[in-house]
Amino acid sequence: MELDELRNELNGIDRKLVELIARRQQIVGRIGKTKLTTGRATRDFEREKVVLGLAREQARALSVDPDLAESIMASLIRSSLASQERDRVAAEGRGDGQSVLLIGGAGKMGGWFAEFFASQGYAVTIADTTIEDGDRCYKDWHDAGVDFDVIVVAAPLAISGQILLELATLKPRGLVFDIGSLKSPLKAGLREMAAAGCKVTSLHPMFGPDTNLLSGRHLIFVDAGSADATRTAREMFSATMVTQLEMNLEDHDRLIAYVLGLSHALNIAFFTALAESGEAAPRLAKLSSTTFDSQLLISSAVARENPYLYFEIQHLNEFGIGPLDALCDSVNRIRKLVADGDQAGFVELMRHGKEYLATRSAPSDAV
Numbered sequence: 561m562e563l564d565e566l567r568n569e570l571n572g573i574d575r576k577l578v579e580l581i582a583r584r585q586q587i588v589g590r591i592g593k594t595k596l597t598t599g600r601a602t603r604d605f606e607r608e609k610v611v612l613g614l615a616r617e618q619a620r621a622l623s624v625d626p627d628l629a630e631s632i633m634a635s636l637i638r639s640s641l642a643s644q645e646r647d648r649v650a651a652e653g654r655g656d657g658q659s660v661l662l663i664g665g666a667g668k669m670g671g672w673f674a675e676f677f678a679s680q681g682y683a684v685t686i687a688d689t690t691i692e693d694g695d696r697c698y699k700d701w702h703d704a705g706v707d708f709d710v711i712v713v714a715a716p717l718a719i720s721g722q723i724l725l726e727l728a729t730l731k732p733r734g735l736v737f738d739i740g741s742l743k744s745p746l747k748a749g750l751r752e753m754a755a756a757g758c759k760v761t762s763l764h765p766m767f768g769p770d771t772n773l774l775s776g777r778h779l780i781f782v783d784a785g786s787a788d789a790t791r792t793a794r795e796m797f798s799a800t801m802v803t804q805l806e807m808n809l810e811d812h813d814r815l816i817a818y819v820l821g822l823s824h825a826l827n828i829a830f831f832t833a834l835a836e837s838g839e840a841a842p843r844l845a846k847l848s849s850t851t852f853d854s855q856l857l858i859s860s861a862v863a864r865e866n867p868y869l870y871f872e873i874q875h876l877n878e879f880g881i882g883p884l885d886a887l888c889d890s891v892n893r894i895r896k897l898v899a900d901g902d903q904a905g906f907v908e909l910m911r912h913g914k915e916y917l918a919t920r921s922a923p924s925d926a927v
């Protein structure tokens with residue numbers, strides 16, 4: 561058969577595959593509605609196990625790679641979960657015409673929250689220095705007033721701290737929360753607001769603005785002295801599958817100094833060392849080792865992030881220097897072991913790390 565004929569045959573098969581996906585998604589939509597009306601949870605881990613198991617079994621019987629079949633089914637399940645989650649958030653419509661002001665709402669995460677609230681039926685007003693005044697749009701948040709059911713402070717960290725301090729004097733009637741990656745620069749504002757009797761709490765979404773499925777993601781709630789505010793904010797996410805964590809103000813930044821600060825710094829150090837090595841990245845990438853490729857992928861993603869935000873995450877964390885010192889110490893230790901030819905010391909370092917990492921269980925609910 562000619563190449564063109566074979567490709568035509570493939571086109572037909574691919575079309576049928578897409579048709580089957582569309583039919584699957586229609587049924588998934590009906591399942592989602594049934595779950596809503598019968599009060600069942602969106603995610604069903606048992607059922608997912610059955611679906612993935614069946615796909616592997618059938619693949620084996622047809623001499624198809626079971627890993628391939630499983631990964632295709634996992635993608636389809638992800639898409640089912642995302643659409644069922646979206647439908648549930650919209651159906652529960654907690655907004656019901658309530659009003660929300662998003663300060664910094666034209667930024668990336670601010671935009672995510674704007675969409676999240678709009679999908680729940682909230683009337684969304686955006687204030688952001690990068691936009692012009694218009695319908696429910698303000699360049700200066702002061703012009704919007706503070707008469708809202710919810711105010712979200714999603715501005716850069718240093719500015720968010722100032723806004724919270726100002727809000728403490730304006731005493732808004734509604735729920736107020738920030739979404740900062742760090743709480744050190746916001747502590748004074750959060751405390752002032754709580755002391756002024758405001759319904760204030762603090763959130764840290766551990767996911768990026770491109771996230772459209774909250775299952776497997778974490779959202780940290782940091783109580784700022786108003787348990788009522790934290791409860792109300794938690795309820796806003798009850799229709800989603802996000803994992804809610806509660807943390808206190810002090811623990812948050814100490815832990816985040818490792819989770820964000822250390823991992824960002826490690827990747828910045830990696831690409832800085834590479835950039836200054838004199839070896840061209842494409843040439844190195846061609847040599848392609850599994851570890852190098854994975855590391856390059858992560859550090860490329862870090863390099864594309866907002867450098868001002870990343871600087872704030874390092875510099876404004878009062879616990880930030882500890883993990884950086886630990887990183888320098890570790891690199892110096894490796895350097896010394898290598899320079900001294902200390903094989904036993906090097907092996908011990910790796911054994912110790914393996915033992916430490918074995919205590920950290922892998923995320924089990926990622927499809």
Ligand SMILES: O=C(O)C(=O)C[C@]1(C(=O)O)C=C[C@@H](O)C=C1
Nearest residue numbers: 591603604607608611636637640
């Ligand atoms: O069977 C269901 O309950 C579905 O919603 C369908 C489906 C799937 O795509 O196969 C999606 C999500 C569930 O967690 C399990 C399975």
